[in-house]
Every structure is written in C-alpha cells, then in structure tokens.
Amino acid sequence: MGRIVMKFGGTSMAGSERIRRVANIVRRQQAGQNGDWHEVAVVVSAMAGETDRLVTFCREANPLYDPAEYDVVVASGEQVTAGLLAMTLQALGCPARSWLGWQLPVHTDSAHAKARIEGLDSDALLASMASGVVAVIPGFQGLSDDGRITTLGRGGSDTSAVAVAAAIGAERCDIYTDVDGVYTTDPRIVAKARKLKFVTYEEMLELASVGSKVLQTRSVSLAMKEGVRVQVLSSFIDDDATPADEIPGTMIVSDHELEGLDMERQLITGIAADKNEAKIILTRVPDRPGAVATIFGPLAAASINVDMIIQNVGRDKGETDVTFTVPGADLLRAQTLLEAQKEAIGFNRIITDAKVAKVSVVGVGMRSHAGVAALMFRSLADRGINIQAISTSEIKISVLIDEDETELAVRVLHSAYELDAVD
Numbered sequence: 001m002g003r004i005v006m007k008f009g010g011t012s013m014a015g016s017e018r019i020r021r022v023a024n025i026v027r028r029q030q031a032g033q034n035g036d037w038h039e040v041a042v043v044v045s046a047m048a049g050e051t052d053r054l055v056t057f058c059r060e061a062n063p064l065y066d067p068a069e070y071d072v073v074v075a076s077g078e079q080v081t082a083g084l085l086a087m088t089l090q091a092l093g094c095p096a097r098s099w100l101g102w103q104l105p106v107h108t109d110s111a112h113a114k115a116r117i118e119g120l121d122s123d124a125l126l127a128s129m130a131s132g133v134v135a136v137i138p139g140f141q142g143l144s145d146d147g148r149i150t151t152l153g154r155g156g157s158d159t160s161a162v163a164v165a166a167a168i169g170a171e172r173c174d175i176y177t178d179v180d181g182v183y184t185t186d187p188r189i190v191a192k193a194r195k196l197k198f199v200t201y202e203e204m205l206e207l208a209s210v211g212s213k214v215l216q217t218r219s220v221s222l223a224m225k226e227g228v229r230v231q232v233l234s235s236f237i238d239d240d241a242t243p244a245d246e247i248p249g250t251m252i253v254s255d256h257e258l259e260g261l262d263m264e265r266q267l268i269t270g271i272a273a274d275k276n277e278a279k280i281i282l283t284r285v286p287d288r289p290g291a292v293a294t295i296f297g298p299l300a301a302a303s304i305n306v307d308m309i310i311q312n313v314g315r316d317k318g319e320t321d322v323t324f325t326v327p328g329a330d331l332l333r334a335q336t337l338l339e340a341q342k343e344a345i346g347f348n349r350i351i352t353d354a355k356v357a358k359v360s361v362v363g364v365g366m367r368s369h370a371g372v373a374a375l376m377f378r379s380l381a382d383r384g385i386n387i388q389a390i391s392t393s394e395i396k397i398s399v400l401i402d403e404d405e406t407e408l409a410v411r412v413l414h415s416a417y418e419l420d421a422v423d
Helices: 016-031 050-061 067-074 076-091 123-130 156-168 201-209 217-226 255-261 291-301 328-340 372-382 403-416
Strands: 003-008 039-044 096-098 106-108 117-120 134-138 141-143 149-151 172-177 198-200 230-234 250-253 270-286 309-311 319-327 350-362 389-393 396-402
Touching: 003 016, 003 156, 016 039, 016 076, 016 172, 039 076, 039 123, 039 156, 050 067, 050 076, 067 076, 067 149, 076 096, 076 134, 117 156, 123 134, 123 156, 134 156, 141 156, 156 172, 156 217, 198 201, 198 255, 201 217, 201 250, 201 270, 201 350, 217 230, 270 291, 270 328, 270 403, 291 319, 291 328, 309 389, 319 328, 319 389, 328 350, 350 403, 372 396, 372 403, 396 403
Parallel strands: 003 039, 003 172, 039 134, 096 134, 106 141, 172 230, 198 250
Antiparallel strands: 106 117, 141 149, 230 250, 270 319, 270 350, 309 319, 350 396, 389 396
C-alpha cells in the first residue's frame, strides 16, 4: 500500500463531465493493482477561468480592494471543485471528504494573494486516509496566524500539492495537466520533440524559469527542498486507462536518483523559449563606480526582475551603454521608473524593444562538458540569427534574439543537440 497525492488543474476540473473523469482516475488509483490499494489525497484547482472571474468581481467591487477580503473571494473557486469532486467520488461508491485549507489547516504567512506555506497539520488527514477515505483538498489556499484565509498566488495549487505530499510522506506527487509529460521542447514548435522519462529538480527549475509552462517554479523549488518525487501526467485519458503507476509520464527527481535511473541521459535535456521579454538600453551612462547600482537598485526595490545584463566597453568620454532585459509585462513600469531617476543615473536616453525573445538550452550534463555554448552560438549564426544578449548558469545558457526568429531558433537548437525523436 502506497500513499499518493494527485493534483488536477483548472482545465481538468472544467465542468461536471471532466470532474467525473477525474473521479474515475482517482478511484482507479486508490484501488491500485491486485488488491494493493493506495491512500490518496487529491488537490484541485478552480475550474478554468473561474479565478479570473472572481478577480474581476473584486476589482468591480473596489479597485483598491483589501487583499485579505480578496483572498476570501478568490479562494472560493477551489472550494467549489473540492466539494464537487468529493460528491462525485461518493456517487461512484468511493468514500471521500473535502478538507478546506483552514480545516487542516495549511499554515501560511500573512502575505495575502502571495502567501508562502509554513507548515501543514496532517494527523487528522492521515487518520482519515488510512480508513480508506479519499481526501479532497482545495489548492491555492491556507490560513494565516491571525485566522484569515490566504492564497498562494497564481499557480499555487501545484505548490499546495507538493506541500501536502511532503507533510504526509507521500511516495510521490502526481501533477495531472493538459500535457502528458515534460518534452525536450514545445511539441507545437518541433514535431519530433521527445517526452522525457526523468528530469532533475534543477533542470525543471531552469526550464520553468525560462518559459516552460508545465510546472510552477515555486512547486519545483519546494519539491527539491523536501525531496518530493513529482510525476507529470495527462488527465485527458480514457476512462478505462491504467492507474498512474503504469502510465509513462515524466518523473521529477533528484540528481542523485537520476544517476541510478538513466545512465544514458543526454548532454542537453531541453530547449525552452519565452517571448515575455523586453530589452532596455540606457545610453551614455557615466562609467564610474556605483553607476550600475543606481540603475538596478530602484528596479529591485520595485520588485522588477532583471535578467540579462550587458555593459559595453567604456567610451573615451567616460561613458558606457548598459543593456538589460525585464519581463515584458514590467516594461512600461521599468521605463517610467528609470525616467524618474534619469538625473540620478545620468544616462542620455532610453531605448526599448518589446519584440524580443529568450531561448535557452538546459541540462545538467553541461557541468562536465565543454563546447555547449560554442555549439549554440555557431548553430544560430549559421542560420543568420543574431544574438543580442547572453546569460548563463551552471546548467543553462540563454540568448536574447528577435521575437520573429523564436521558432526557427528552437528548431535549429533542438536538431543541433540531437534531441529529435527517432522515427
């Protein structure tokens, strides 16, 4: 008998028919194989589009809404799907009950709309699961020390699921999405993209941070911290499909575990692309100590993340140009902030470009292999794709290119690193 956490997103819970399909998947997972049943906890998101609808109500009620009351409203979407799934499981003859975030409770800090999980009381939950009752838990929500409902921010249900898995000592956490695993790149761009059997936590963190939308970054970070094995699966399978134990999804595991599972893994794990990037150039910045700090200090204070940074060689007049990128959604805010600091920074003018994209290659194999960057740069150059900026980490290389060349760059790099599936 194992202990499993299953998480279903908004598209999986969008309406009675899909909830019934989810209930059948859960029922089969609990039943297991050959009488070896599982203790199961299910974490659910709100129906697709429901959170957006609730957010709109909040803004219409009061544009300067109280974040604590906002959390009361938007947390209700998951409460609805948790209750509906529990009732549907009961109709199928499967004992089930819902556990709201405040009933466990899921302890969080008091940062409403972006709370962080601090702990989870699991004794009553474990006792109920051990008796054969499926626990249905609304994701995305918790309880602050002062007794107020909190929410974890968009995509928080993945984090909730991993937190539950860690608290109850689950053998793994199955994340059911609208894709059937993690691929070497977006299959909509490269038809020969391969589904990966295993990905390390570090690789998944990097892929999530540079454009892969399969898992939310916070959930992967928590899984790595707590050592929770995470499996990515598709919820859009036939009602008579086998339990997740037999379905080949993608398992997110530690680097150490992967060494024993996949001895022939490739140098590069995947290629990711993100068009949510904007480039900012500040011209004729004084080339003196502390000048760069006057640029990035105000941006950091405004919680605007800066990614790629290039400082050009200084001019004869003691000036230099500074180029960097910010999320596309923050471009106008960053530009306004920098204009307000123009005198303190001392730049001449701001040049912006929102028509750029970041393309990244990710893989733990590059730690011990030379030539990864050279191959990337040469492959892009051979196809006439200009690199505007570069950033690196131990297992990632990212380049900034023209947005119109994104798909071509992904296809070129996917082939260059021999990631294409064999027919």
